[in-house]
Amino acid sequence: MDAFFASVELLRRPELRGRPVAVGGTGDRGVIAAASYEARVFGVRSAMPSVRARRMCPDLVLLPGDHAHYSEVSARLMDMFRSVTPLVEPLSLDEAFLDVTGARRSQGPPTEIAAGLRRHVHDQEGLGCAVGVAPNKFLAKLASAAAKPRVGPDGSSPGAGVLVVEPGRELSFLHPLDVGRLWGVGPATLAKLQRFGVATVGDLAAVPRDVLERALGRAAGGHLHDLAHAIDDRPVVPDQEPKSISHEETFPTDRRAIDDLRADVVRMADAVAARLRRHGVRARTVQVKLRYATFDTVTRSHTLDVPTDRADRVRDEAWALLSTLPVERGVRLLGVGTTNLTREAPAEQLALDGFEPERTSEGTSEGTWDGAPAPVSEADREAATAAVDAIRRRFGPSSIGPGRLVHGPGTAAGPPTPRGPWGPDRPPSTP
Numbered sequence: 001m002d003a004f005f006a007s008v009e010l011l012r013r014p015e016l017r018g019r020p021v022a023v024g025g026t027g028d029r030g031v032i033a034a035a036s037y038e039a040r041v042f043g044v045r046s047a048m049p050s051v052r053a054r055r056m057c058p059d060l061v062l063l064p065g066d067h068a069h070y071s072e073v074s075a076r077l078m079d080m081f082r083s084v085t086p087l088v089e090p091l092s093l094d095e096a097f098l099d100v101t102g103a104r105r106s107q108g109p110p111t112e113i114a115a116g117l118r119r120h121v122h123d124q125e126g127l128g129c130a131v132g133v134a135p136n137k138f139l140a141k142l143a144s145a146a147a148k149p150r151v152g153p154d155g156s157s158p159g160a161g162v163l164v165v166e167p168g169r170e171l172s173f174l175h176p177l178d179v180g181r182l183w184g185v186g187p188a189t190l191a192k193l194q195r196f197g198v199a200t201v202g203d204l205a206a207v208p209r210d211v212l213e214r215a216l217g218r219a220a221g222g223h224l225h226d227l228a229h230a231i232d233d234r235p236v237v238p239d240q241e242p243k244s245i246s247h248e249e250t251f252p253t254d255r256r257a258i259d260d261l262r263a264d265v266v267r268m269a270d271a272v273a274a275r276l277r278r279h280g281v282r283a284r285t286v287q288v289k290l291r292y293a294t295f296d297t298v299t300r301s302h303t304l305d306v307p308t309d310r311a312d313r314v315r316d317e318a319w320a321l322l323s324t325l326p327v328e329r330g331v332r333l334l335g336v337g338t339t340n341l342t343r344e345a346p347a348e349q350l351a352l353d354g355f356e357p358e359r360t361s362e363g364t365s366e367g368t369w370d371g372a373p374a375p376v377s378e379a380d381r382e383a384a385t386a387a388v389d390a391i392r393r394r395f396g397p398s399s400i401g402p403g404r405l406v407h408g409p410g411t412a413a414g415p416p417t418p419r420g421p422w423g424p425d426r427p428p429s430t431p
Helices: 004-012 050-056 067-084 101-107 110-125 137-146 170-174 187-195 201-205 209-216 218-228 258-279 311-322 378-395
Strands: 021-024 032-035 061-063 088-092 095-098 131-133 150-152 155-157 162-164 244-255 282-292 297-308 331-342
Touching: 004 021, 004 032, 004 067, 021 050, 032 050, 050 061, 067 088, 067 095, 067 110, 095 137, 101 110, 110 131, 110 162, 131 137, 137 162, 137 170, 170 201, 187 209, 201 218, 209 218, 244 258, 244 282, 258 311, 258 331, 258 378, 282 311, 297 311, 297 331, 311 331
Parallel strands: 021 061, 131 162
Antiparallel strands: 021 032, 088 095, 150 155, 244 331, 282 297, 282 331
16 A cells, blocks of 8 residues: 555645645654655655654654554455455555456456556445455565655655466566665675675675575575575465564653552553454463663563463563563553464363462452452353453443553543553644
């Protein structure tokens, strides 16, 4: 999709058309998620700090993101793609691979399928997209990027929209490209390749495989050697299982006391667990991530005896891991995540700590997190979790949440879904 988040916002704010617009975190620590082509003329790009983007483009209109809305639009787009072929592999909200091998007899050659799909997306959603057609996924992705609108110092111009790499012409398309366009060529790898005089993919293709493997390692060297020769045998795989589910946030100001992070751990664990249940998976491993004020980043993880999709278990594990880290250094970013996901139902072993603990005179149990009452039974906990999910499906994600996120008498629980995926926003202005 072309500048997806920004383009979706312009549908809702047509008065901003023609102006430089970006979507992302609007605060001083925010980052740009997407930029319109008018903004790209000034050098504004995704992943750029919002402060830098404003310096480069003083007239930039920076809008806070609406991830839920983008997800709804993305779901409709993916349905359009699946109307062409069932073999659709989403890469993100705004990008997917389609295997149209089986659609050619009913819908025509791939070039016609691509052009028809672009028209359908524009007619139904009012959005633009670029389509690359090629014999494999790697080349199709490069072709789609080459088909996008062009940005230069004098403004932007329409791209081809559809770019086809015909069988037999793969190397003539690939070899003139900058070697940095290849998957797996980051700054460190690029520096190593430049020492060999490699600037283009064609230069890389001339380097023997064994030389690349000695310089970059067997796996990385062999991978790049294959790509340089247009070799990519990966199939389009629809409905891939998620490999991890996590949420992280950059704070407006550094946190230096662990108690200041308690509510954030609750909220993030609740959001992660809700997504685990929505995907029908459980996590074997819980992870926390900290980025300090110095930008040093550390992670800690722990593998559970029994996989879980429950917020309280994710929360407890994340809190235990966080408690081992020196937060007094100043925490800029906190993340809670889960990996080693499985669809297998847990087979729980009964243990003595599963019985009702002895209660104190105040009616709370000893040894529980934050003095919270212990659950009566596992069945009750599962029923309560199912009820929370049902309430959120009917009334919205912010309709119910952990009690710790209640900010005062009469206020609703804070939003259990991720907030500010592109950094903190500026607080709304007051009259």
